[in-house]
Amino acid sequence: MALKSPVDFAGSISSGQKHPCCFGVAGCNRSRCVRYDKKSRTCRLVTRAISVDRPQLDFSNPDWKKQFQEDFNRRFSLPHLKDVIDVEPRPTTFSLKSRSPLENVNGSMQGSWNGYVNDDDRALLKVIKFASPTSAGADCIDPDCSWVEQWVHRAGPRKQIYFEPQYVKAGIVTCGGLCPGLNDVIRQIVLTLEKYGVKNIVGIQHGFRGFFEDHLAEVPLSRHVVQNINLAGGSFLGVSRGGANISDIARRLDMLFVLGGNGTHAGANLIHEECRKRKLKVSIVGVPKTIDNDILLMDKTFGFDTAVEAAQRAINSAYIEAHSAFHGIGLVKLMGRSSGFITMHASLSSGQVDICLIPEVPFTLDGPNGVLRHLEHLIETKGFALICVAEGAGQEHLQQSNATDASGNMILSDIGVHLHQKIKSHFKEIGVHSDVKYIDPTYMVRAVRANASDAILCTVLGQNAVHGAFAGFSGITTGICNTHNVYLPIPEVIKSTRFVDPNSRMWHRCLTSTGQPDFH
Ligand SMILES: Nc1ncnc2c1ncn2[C@@H]1O[C@H](COP(=O)(O)OP(=O)(O)OP(=O)(O)O)[C@@H](O)[C@H]1O
Ligand SMILES: O=P(O)(O)OC[C@H]1O[C@](O)(CO)[C@@H](O)[C@@H]1O
Ligand SMILES: [Mg+2]
Numbered sequence: 001m002a003l004k005s006p007v008d009f010a011g012s013i014s015s016g017q018k019h020p021c022c023f024g025v026a027g028c029n030r031s032r033c034v035r036y037d038k039k040s041r042t043c044r045l046v047t048r049a050i051s052v053d054r055p056q057l058d059f060s061n062p063d064w065k066k067q068f069q070e071d072f073n074r075r076f077s078l079p080h081l082k083d084v085i086d087v088e089p090r091p092t093t094f095s096l097k098s099r100s101p102l103e104n105v106n107g108s109m110q111g112s113w114n115g116y117v118n119d120d121d122r123a124l125l126k127v128i129k130f131a132s133p134t135s136a137g138a139d140c141i142d143p144d145c146s147w148v149e150q151w152v153h154r155a156g157p158r159k160q161i162y163f164e165p166q167y168v169k170a171g172i173v174t175c176g177g178l179c180p181g182l183n184d185v186i187r188q189i190v191l192t193l194e195k196y197g198v199k200n201i202v203g204i205q206h207g208f209r210g211f212f213e214d215h216l217a218e219v220p221l222s223r224h225v226v227q228n229i230n231l232a233g234g235s236f237l238g239v240s241r242g243g244a245n246i247s248d249i250a251r252r253l254d255m256l257f258v259l260g261g262n263g264t265h266a267g268a269n270l271i272h273e274e275c276r277k278r279k280l281k282v283s284i285v286g287v288p289k290t291i292d293n294d295i296l297l298m299d300k301t302f303g304f305d306t307a308v309e310a311a312q313r314a315i316n317s318a319y320i321e322a323h324s325a326f327h328g329i330g331l332v333k334l335m336g337r338s339s340g341f342i343t344m345h346a347s348l349s350s351g352q353v354d355i356c357l358i359p360e361v362p363f364t365l366d367g368p369n370g371v372l373r374h375l376e377h378l379i380e381t382k383g384f385a386l387i388c389v390a391e392g393a394g395q396e397h398l399q400q401s402n403a404t405d406a407s408g409n410m411i412l413s414d415i416g417v418h419l420h421q422k423i424k425s426h427f428k429e430i431g432v433h434s435d436v437k438y439i440d441p442t443y444m445v446r447a448v449r450a451n452a453s454d455a456i457l458c459t460v461l462g463q464n465a466v467h468g469a470f471a472g473f474s475g476i477t478t479g480i481c482n483t484h485n486v487y488l489p490i491p492e493v494i495k496s497t498r499f500v501d502p503n504s505r506m507w508h509r510c511l512t513s514t515g516q517p518d519f520h
Contacts, residue, residue, distance in 0.1 A: 059142045068141060068148055076152050078487055079272070079475040081162055085279050087472065089160035092116070093197045094470065101165060101197030117156030119471075123484035125150040125297065137504040155464040155478050155485040162472030163254060163283075165197030170469075171253040172221065174235040175207035175260035175267070176407070179291045179303035180310075181450035181458040182259060183229040183236050188462025189257050189287075190226045196470055202253075207240035207260075208267060211249050230458075233449040242406030246271050255283045255469040261290040262494050263407050265477060269490040272475035283469040286477035286490055287461050291446045294339035294498045297488060298479035302458045304341065306451040311346035314441035315388060319352040322384040325435040329375065329385050329423055333416030333440045336390035337409065340500045342445075343390035344510050354378055354385045355516050357415075359392035360500045361507070363519035365422055371519050372426045379432065389415055391442070416440050460485055 057064045081087050093101040096115060130138040130145045141148055170193050174182050186203070193201050203219035204210035210218075219225075219237065229236040241263075249256070249271050258268040265286050272284040288295045293304040311334050318330030334343045340358020347353035355371060357363055364370040371387075378385035391412055398413035405411055420438040427434035450458060457480065464478040468487050476487045500507055 057142070059144075064142070065146065065148050069150075072148075072150050075492060076150075076489060078153055078473045078489055079276070081281055081283065081472045081474060084276050085281055087162050087281060089162055089472070090164070092157065092159055092161045092470070093165050094157045094161070094192075094195055094467070101195060115157065116159045117154050117467075119158060121154035121156075122151035123154050123481060123486050125152050125481055127482050136508065137501055152481060153487045155468060155487045157467040158471040161196070161470040163281075163470055165193075165470075166199065168193075168198045168254045169200040169202070169252075170198055170255040170257070171202050171204050171218070172237065172257045173204040173207060173210060173259065174237050174239050174289070175258065175264040176239060176241060176289065177261075177291065178234055178239060178446050179289045179301075180233055180306035180446060180448050181302040181454045182234065182239075182289060183226075183232060184450050184455050184458035185259055185287050185289070185302065185462040185465075186221075186236055187226040187230050188459050189466055190221045191223055192463045192466035193255075194223055196466065203237040206238040207242075207264075208246070209240045209242060210237075211246065211252075230455065231449065233447045240406075241409070246274060249274075253282060255285070257285055257287065257465050257469070259287045259289045261288065261292075262295065262497060263409070264289070265490050265494045268477075269475055269494070272490070275474065283472065283474040285465045285469045285473070287465050288477055288479055288493065291342065292336050292339050293341040294336075295479070296493045296495060296498045297481055298493070298498075299481060299483065300457070301479070302454050302461060303446070303450065304345075304454070305457075306448060306454045307335070307342055307445045308345045308349060309451055310445040310448050311342060311441065312350055314439050314444070315346055315350040315352060315386070318437060318439050319350070319386050321437040322386050325384065325437070327379050327383065327427075327432065327434045329379070329387070329434055329436045331387045331389070331416065331420055331423070331436060331438045333389050333391055333414075333438075333442070335442055335445060337392045337412060338497045338499065340390040340393065343388050343393070344500055344507065347388045348506075348510050348513055350388075351513065352386050353388045353514050355387040356510055356514050357387065357389040357393040358500055359390055359395070361393075361502050362396065363394060365394075365397060365419075365519075369518065369520055371419075372423065374517060374519070375423060375426075376430070376432065379427075379434065387419065389419060391415060394418075 057068060097113065129147045130140055133140045133145055138145060172186055172189055190201055201221040203221050205216040205219060210216040258264055268284050268286045275282040288298060288301045290301050291303045291307045293301050295301050314332050318332045322328035322330035334346060336342050336359065338359055340360055343356060343358050347356035365372055375385050394415050395412060398415065398418055400413060403411040416438060420436055423436050461478050464485055468476055468478060473487060475490050477490050477493055478487055
């Protein structure tokens, strides 16, 4: 079986099917609907509908909540090795009481230590009871916004494990673009595997390519090798985009830890399905990596905080330039192909941004309500202005090519360059002096090492990934939901990209802070 190649993606787009960033059945998740917008060629949050979820519920039926919960529990149950093969658990070798896991080999060290997670422990996915679908950011199942408990599985070490550590060969692979914290996660996976007693740990070089390109040899990993890798940004193992043949991946390893975004998780799930089909005792566990913070259901993905912090430096420089110049206009473009989280959060935290533009909120440039008119107003009233724009914003204003990257992601036209030119020519046309400074810190923002809060998040995620594999789960990923650490089945997190909700309090806070009007 082959991973989707760029050709498959291009084919699926031209034949009118779903864009690869609109993974999933309907491109919808509960009260939000995600569609591929042909004009802008991005996935967009296009409607707010009440309950577009499966199953089709009849809210007049007194049992609808029960039906919903049954469906939810089915979808969020975690695939386990014992679903398809006969495997017996054994007492865990993970103990913080002994120096070496081998001292713990018969499970006698477990004693009364309360450090294990029970398989029936759950965390609540939704914690707000919205009174009405019109409440800001409301995420309702039925028109009355009834409260329905939605429990997901708690992450962490179990008392019983499904692998003999001394016979385990574990692999780690990092795919997609770079993200601060990749090395921290690799390191934590290795340290935790060793704590269980695993000796055979390998890194796969340059993403999925490392599985099928002969010159990319496996890299032996140990505490000694990874001890200091978190002190630098990037990925110790290298990353890549592009297709791969996964038919052999399954047979080579007992555990595979896959660090990547939506695309990588789709690939990881294919590997998991292949292992299930062949009844192989292989555990595939994902760790969501996306600087864009665009993975469904999770509070936040690692590297995002660091990226926002790094973006501050660019915004601050743009501010200084704009503020010091006569009629200065600072323009900063930040990453975010489909989602504007980095741009929104960086704008919010800097406090200096006058105009924040994200892919989820279309805007006009010209006319009385356009961005350019507002810029004139800012120059008139405060003498300078600062714009922060996400790379995926305003694609409808640009000429599109049909180019895709090796993974099939659309190559977007440069909104930063376009805005730069439009602003300069607009002020020239109206005979008002302007001094526009454009800063594109794209790769500087993601090549840095993780900050303290991301380093902690990476620690939690890396360790939980290993606990999940030893617990016998496969086809899962680990994340943080409502501050709780959980395991989720991969298909549930790749149904669509996560978008900034234009009706959320956070976006409204951003608008309050910038003071920008609706650009319509
Ligand atoms: N739908 C898919 N099915 C299987 N494999 C996929 C799919 N989409 C992407 N992949 C594979 O996953 C890997 C990474 O994909 P991609 O480059 O899109 O990065 P990503 O994981 O989405 O992370 P990023 O957030 O950096 O974009 C590539 O090797 C690609 O071939
Ligand atoms: O240029 P590269 O390495 O393909 O990565 C760029 C992309 O990575 C992302 O951050 C996703 O991880 C996008 O926002 C961005 O367009
Ligand atoms: Mg992607």
